[in-house]
Amino acid sequence: MTTPAARAFVPMLHVASLPRAIAFYAALDCHATELHQQPDRDDPTWAWMQSPGGAEFMLVQADAPIDDGVQGVLFYVYCDDVVAMRERVLAAGLAAGELTYPFYRPNGEFRLSDPDGYVLMVTHAGD
Template identity: 45%
Template sequence: MAGTLIRSLVPLAHVRDVAASIAFYAHLGFAVENQVTPDGEESPNWVWLRAERAELMLARASAPVIAAEQAVLFYTYCDDVAATHAAFIEAGLEPGPVATPFYNPGGEFRLADPDGYTIFVAQI
């Protein structure tokens, strides 16, 4: 089985507007690694983002994205949850309050992306 095990996983989420999502995720430290803009279009329809060891692909949805029907949560990790929370407030991103549930005494908070996907930002 050596050599056949999965070595990485990159989620792909469908979004309304890839360019708007690129701008949002830039506030979280993500940069564009690769993108595709179809001939004759001004905006990309697919992008691969990276922030240190975190990767995410986004593709333009072919139907409306309904936040309540998205059964996925993105967990992200930071070194200082209070400082990250404050930076997101300063950037106008409207993060939820910092909580310290039993499973994460370092603290975490929720953030919604432009399509309503839930992003947890945690310090562990």
């Protein structure tokens, strides 16, 4: 008998506008691979997001207004080339923070906030 184990840990972000959030995350090479739409709605209400590198998360239409001052989670986004990812994000017109090199991230990291106030720390994968 095998011991049950979690196979994935997938966050679901409540967002004010699904189309806006999908467009934002496209700048990080994350794309909606599944969409669900309620029959009485014009826009989708749920999306499964994936990147070619294997990142996965869900977006869901919020039932109430989003208070971007109280998002209590910090997401780390790992990539192979932090400088190139920051350039990609800036080219997409997003406000990326300065590239810093703390001792625990010698290849750099930068901060990015999504339209709903979720904070993303973009950093390198591995050492």
